[in-house]
Amino acid sequence: MSVSAAARPRRRRSIRRGWIGWLFVAPFGIVFLVFLVAPLAYAFYLSLFSKGLATGTVFSGAGNYVKAFTDPEFLSGLWFVLRFAVVLIPLQMAVSLAAALVLDSLTTRLSRFSRLAIFVPYAIPAVIGTLMWGFLYSPVFGPLTGIFGAINQSAPDILSADNIFGGLLNVVVWQWAGYYMIIIYAALQGIDPSIYEAARIDGATPRQIAFRVKIPMISSAMVLILVFALIGTLQFFTEPQVLKPIANGAITASFTPNIYAYNLAFQFSQFNYASTISFALGIVVFIAVYIFLFSTRKRRGGFSS
């Protein structure tokens, strides 16, 4: 019993400190409750009701969700962002990984400069980045007409319904590849160089070192990035919304789920259904991220504590 007697004062002190621990966490906790938990709860509450001209606001239970998941507009937006994620994420990963691997193997002035140049788009708001690319795509302002004119070809219209997918893809890769590249680069720099030396002595070529040593060692950084890219892509809003006025009809009112929710709320004042779409999108993102984390078998991934 002498052990517990000795432990008691210590335990009491840790309880006192525990109370202080809550004090440090509390300010964030309040913001978390008010601006994350409360909106989610409120959206969920609103999504359980529907408003009709004749009926007024009535409780409809899961009715709005049944409507959402059979609504061709919502489903086509969802289908678009899923397709976009499937093409974008590997592409973006390839660009940022290739850049990071090359930068990691060089220490020249050019490599330092290009590290900054590749990263700069991250510091530029998505709205401005999209505006710039919109101008560059434009047959009036952009260089394409001139370039294709020089070889007597007509320039492709990137802002048409057929090509807008690629146009958006380019904007997003341009905007985010640098950020991902920096994270991968930092992870690569954190690897002990003696491991490369050992691989080299074992006869590994630089290519083998890159694919067999470097990439496996930064896999947790890659999982983190992929999760971020997935979350970001599924809630796609800014880029298509900004391109909309100049992409004659290629970007519809339900182009992505978020654009659809925005238009439902602010064009058609269907706040209950807009909440349903927001909440349904949140559920889809959650499921997609968990499927992804599960399939990479790195459930502790980048988020272990």
Next chain:
Amino acid sequence: MTTATSIPAGTMRRPKARRNITAHIFLVALIVYFLLPLWWLVVASTKDPQGLFTGTGGALWFDKNFNLIANLQELFTYKGGIYLKWLGNSALYSLVGGVGATVLAVLAGYGFAKYRFKGRDLSFAILLGSVMVPLTALVIPTFMLMSQLHLTNTIWAVILPSLLSPFGVYLMRVYAADAIPDELLDAARVDGSGEFRTFLRVALPLMRPAVVTVLLLSVVGTWNNYFLPLAVLSDQNLYPVTVGLGGWQALAASNNGGGTSLYTLIVVGSLVSIIPLIIAFLSLQKYWQGGLSLGALK
């Protein structure tokens, strides 16, 4: 390359040199791609409306008329200087929101890392789960909550939601757990330092690189935000620069012919709006380059 000297120079050096040339060509291609829109923006900012549409030098080179100063003058005086107001709003929202988010994240991250308290592991697990909540899915619910409280169309509707940064808390916790030795905190306590004073005097200085990173990320996040202010603000005088320029572009596109001079303002306005953040990133390089990787290394 001390080991290379023991190997005959001819067999080793040539493939390496060739590899370096390929690598550098790749880098130059990347530089051109990533800087091309910026180059276009700089060039286009110097053109008058006429030059922007039918310039003599093509889209990627300067026109014969250098009109940058006049464009800037028009930008800053258009509609009573509303652009400057937008720029000021962006600065206000991102500084107050960013500093606030950082303070909350530092406190919470330190609390999670250095104290044991009831419910700590559960609340941290909830926090990690919340990193996966798509923040834009919260915009419309937040708007509706705000309108219940009559807060829409005020600066608080943008600033208050910007205080939320679960990822910032995560970064701070990871960093604080490694960078602050428990022994140091215990030593301060033995010396009679209070808990908050220990935090300010002992812990905070050790957390500086992570603090700068989280600050930069949250300032940039708020400065770049578009969906939230677009949804919660309707008064043009409260717009941040992103929403303002987006509005100009929609306006210019809708009245094709009449919007020509507006295009010049959009271009030069875009250029001016990105300068502050580019300067911030370049001058704070040594902090964020290490800091950004914090979450990834664990």
